[in-house]
Amino acid sequence: MNLPIETVDLGKRYGKVIAVKHLSLRVAEGEIYAFLGLNGAGKTTTIRMLLGMIKPTWGSAQVLNTRIRPGSREPWASVGYLVETPHSYPELTVFENLEVARRLHPGTAPEAVGRIIERMGLSAYADRRAGTLSLGNAQRLGLAKALLHTPRLLFLDEPANGLDPAGIVEIRELLLELTREQGVTVFLASHILAEVSRLAQRIGIIHQGHLLQEMDVDELERNRRRRLLLRARDLEAARLALATAGYPAEMLRDGTLELTDLRSLEHPDDIASLLVQVGVPPMQVLVEEEDLEQYFLRLVGMNGGQNHA
Amino acid sequence: MHDLTNAVWIELRKATRSRMPLFTALGFLVLPCGLAFFMFIYKYPTFARNIGLISAKANLVGGAATWPYYLGVLGQAIAIGGIAVFSLVESWVFGREFVDGTLKDLLAVPVARANILLAKFLVVALWSLLLTVMLFLVSLLFGAVIGLSQGTAEVFWQGTATLAVVACLTIVNVFPFAFFASLGRGYLLPMGVTLLVIVIANFIVVAGWGNYFPWAVPALYTQAGGKGNLEAASYLLVLFTGLAGLTGTYFWWRFADQNR
Numbered sequence: 001m002n003l004p005i006e007t008v009d010l011g012k013r014y015g016k017v018i019a020v021k022h023l024s025l026r027v028a029e030g031e032i033y034a035f036l037g038l039n040g041a042g043k044t045t046t047i048r049m050l051l052g053m054i055k056p057t058w059g060s061a062q063v064l065n066t067r068i069r070p071g072s073r074e075p076w077a078s079v080g081y082l083v084e085t086p087h088s089y090p091e092l093t094v095f096e097n098l099e100v101a102r103r104l105h106p107g108t109a110p111e112a113v114g115r116i117i118e119r120m121g122l123s124a125y126a127d128r129r130a131g132t133l134s135l136g137n138a139q140r141l142g143l144a145k146a147l148l149h150t151p152r153l154l155f156l157d158e159p160a161n162g163l164d165p166a167g168i169v170e171i172r173e174l175l176l177e178l179t180r181e182q183g184v185t186v187f188l189a190s191h192i193l194a195e196v197s198r199l200a201q202r203i204g205i206i207h208q209g210h211l212l213q214e215m216d217v218d219e220l221e222r223n224r225r226r227r228l229l230l231r232a233r234d235l236e237a238a239r240l241a242l243a244t245a246g247y248p249a250e251m252l253r254d255g256t257l258e259l260t261d262l263r264s265l266e267h268p269d270d271i272a273s274l275l276v277q278v279g280v281p282p283m284q285v286l287v288e289e290e291d292l293e294q295y296f297l298r299l300v301g302m303n304g305g306q307n308h309a
Numbered sequence: 310m311h312d313l314t315n316a317v318w319i320e321l322r323k324a325t326r327s328r329m330p331l332f333t334a335l336g337f338l339v340l341p342c343g344l345a346f347f348m349f350i351y352k353y354p355t356f357a358r359n360i361g362l363i364s365a366k367a368n369l370v371g372g373a374a375t376w377p378y379y380l381g382v383l384g385q386a387i388a389i390g391g392i393a394v395f396s397l398v399e400s401w402v403f404g405r406e407f408v409d410g411t412l413k414d415l416l417a418v419p420v421a422r423a424n425i426l427l428a429k430f431l432v433v434a435l436w437s438l439l440l441t442v443m444l445f446l447v448s449l450l451f452g453a454v455i456g457l458s459q460g461t462a463e464v465f466w467q468g469t470a471t472l473a474v475v476a477c478l479t480i481v482n483v484f485p486f487a488f489f490a491s492l493g494r495g496y497l498l499p500m501g502v503t504l505l506v507i508v509i510a511n512f513i514v515v516a517g518w519g520n521y522f523p524w525a526v527p528a529l530y531t532q533a534g535g536k537g538n539l540e541a542a543s544y545l546l547v548l549f550t551g552l553a554g555l556t557g558t559y560f561w562w563r564f565a566d567q568n569r
Contacts (some may be wrong), residue, residue, distance in 0.1 A: 051417040053567040071563040077419040089328045089408030099320065103315040104418040143415065 002029045002065075003184040004153045005050065009059035011209075011287055012045050019045040020209045021058070027202075032179055034200035038216060038300065042209040043189035044084055047155050050187070053080055064153055065203050077105060080151035082159060085144020090131025092260040094122055094141055099147060105149040112148055120144040121170070135162035143171065147178075154178070157189045169219040172199050193292040207300040224290045225298070227258040228268055232283040246272060312420045316428030320402065324432055329401050337394050337440045337486045338447060345451035347382075348374050352455055376452060376460040380468030383448050384475050384531035387441060392507055392524060396438040396486040398497040402429050402436075403558070404490035407569050422562050430487065430555065434480050443475040445469070456521035472530060478527040478547050484554030491561045494569060523550040 007025035012019045020042040021098040027033040037043050048054040050061050053067045056102070061068045063074040098113045117126050120140045125133060130141060139162040146154060154175075160168045176199065179182040190196045196203060197217055204214045215223065230249070232238040239257055242249045247264050249257040264271055268285050275282050324330060350357040352374035357363050371380060406412040415425055452460075489499040510525040519525035520539055523546045529539055 050569070051415050053413065055564070071422050073419050073421055076417045079417060081417060083413050086412065087414070089323055089326075089411060090409065091328075093321065096322060096326070101317050103319055104314060104415070106315065106419065157433060264483065289319050 003027060004029055007059060007061045010049060010056050010059035011055040012049060012195055014056060018209050018235045021213055025204060027185060027187060029185055031185040031202060032175065032188060032200045034203045035187060035189040035206060036196060036203055036296065038189065038191055041206045043206060044157055047083055047189055051155060061290055073275050075105070075152055078152040079155070080146035080149065081155040082142045082146045083157045086138055088130035088138065088141055091129060093127050093129055096140060098144060101145040101148050107148040109144070116144045116148045119159055121130065124244055136164060136167055144158060154184060156184045156186060159188065159305050161196055175199060178237035193296045197292055205296070205299055212299060224295045225286060226265050226289050228264045228271065229232060229286045229288055230257040230259065231289060232280050232282050235247035238275055238280045241280060244272070245274055311400055313428060316420060319430055320428045320432040325369045326437060330436065333398055333440060334443060337390065337444050340390050341444055341448040341451055344379065344382055344386060347372060348379055348452065348455050348457060353395055360545055361489060374455065374457050375456045376464045379452055380464070381531060384471050385470060385528055386529055387444065388475050388479060388531055389477065389485035389507065390541045391548060392483060393503060394440060394497060395480055396503040397482040398436050399433045399483050399486045400435050400490045400496045404496045404499065407494035408496065410569060423559060426559055426562060430484065437480045438444045438476060441472065445472055467511065475527045475530055478530060479553035481547055482524050482527065484551040485557065488554055488557040488561060493557055521546060523547045
């Protein structure tokens with residue numbers, strides 16, 4: 001299998017601080033791989049190591065079958081990137097900034113600048129100085145620079161930053177189109193699980209420099225915790241009746257019973273019938289699925305608002 | 310070569326689109342204006358006193374309203390002022406990539422970092438030379454308007470050659486400030502080092518060791534109408550300083566972690 005990105009035991013230490021440790025990644029061609037983590041988790045350090053901007057303390061990285069060494073000219077002709085906040089030369093216009101980017105990628109046709117301006121919706125701003133752009137348009141310019149030379153591999157660090165909802169959808173569709181129609185591989189770093197889950201095929205979760213988990217998006221759906229929440233006038237009686245019938249229930253602080261066994265989750269109607277039969281009719285029966293953010297926070301050990309008694 | 314041409318185009322575009330050429334030109338023009346002021350006073354001391362340009366206590370001994378004296382002082386001014394202005398240019402060309410956060414866009418590209426750096430140094434050299442030419446032409450104009458004496462062809466040729474050598478030595482001398490701009494990731498460190506170098510150069514010249522301090526060499530060169538008391542080692546030291554600046558900057562860009 002062709003692997004545009006492969007790292008072996010990659011790590012980076014700054015003095016006593018370990019930013020990234022034992023990172024072994026394999027990203028397949030044409031895949032959108034989301035690299036998910038909180039701020040400071042090590043996402044940007046990893047991207048900078050993959051781009052040869054930072055020397056790894058341990059391990060090695062290969063990008064497009066080229067071993068990455070600082071200062072090397074390879075394989076950047078086929079790589080586009082947007083790292084952290086997009087910056088451009090403020091005194092140059094949008095067009096001139098893209099012309100600078102084009103000249104840094106020899107072989108890119110002059111017409112590419114006009115094409116990418118149009119594609120990124122920057123036509124109205126082409127002659128405007130980059131220093132006067134809004135955050136959203138600065139982000140579009142950053143993405144335009146990354147895409148200008150039609151790269152085979154894209155590194156995007158928080159690409160949705162500063163974009164309005166319409167812009168986020170637009171960029172999402174653009175990235176999906178690039179992967180489907182041109183086989184571009186995308187390595188996407190983000191801290192927003194809900195956003196990347198709509199886009200990525202695979203997700204790697206990094207926390208405090210460690211890769212906690214790698215999974216397909218389908219697996220992510222399966223791993224998300226579900227629970228049945230139940231309210232009744234006499235909660236203790238309801239809990240006893242359910243326990244007797246073999247449904248373990250836990251009392252939550254907010255006066256709700258929580259059931260997490262598969263039988264309850266798949267047949268909430270049976271629970272309701274049972275409680276009616278024993279004279280404790282339910283006031284509310286709700287099957288709730290853990291949202292992506294709660295799942296993410298649970299995984300990184302920052303339990304997002306679980307309120308067990 | 311094509312990569313270098315592209316890199317030079319990029320650096321020129323960045324420079325010409327900014328206000329820095331205007332600011333450095335205005336800054337550098339202070340020198341001929343100040344010199345012309347003194348030449349005017351030397352030429353017309355009584356008139357200058359009568360209209361209040363100078364007080365009765367002004368000491369006008371040592372100067373003369375002549376072309377040789379004027380061009381000699383101009384050379385000294387370029388040797389000292391040039392360190393400040395050329396290093397400002399260098400600090401901006403290199404330091405701005407860190408200050409504006411644009412450095413990362415220059416790193417993972419299929420153009421060798423050596424070409425990108427060489428283009429920056431070439432633009433700094435060109436910019437500094439143009440500033441010197443502008444200063445020289447303005448100074449000639451001021452000198453002609455004031456009506457300085459002893460303006461023979463030989464004086465002009467020798468003055469021009471001295472100024473050209475002084476400018477080149479000064480340009481080479483400021484190459485290390487690119488390293489300090491990179492190390493300090495901005496403008497403050499190179500400008501601080503520039504100030505320090507100018508102060509130290511003055512002390513070292515007074516102590517008589519100026520021949521061996523590269524940043525004092527251009528000023529010493531202007532003494533005695535060019536060459537001064539310099540020896541081959543002085544020029545080699547300047548050359549070594551310039552090369553140290555080029556290689557130090559290259560190795561820093563090549564091997565240091567770039568987090569901005």
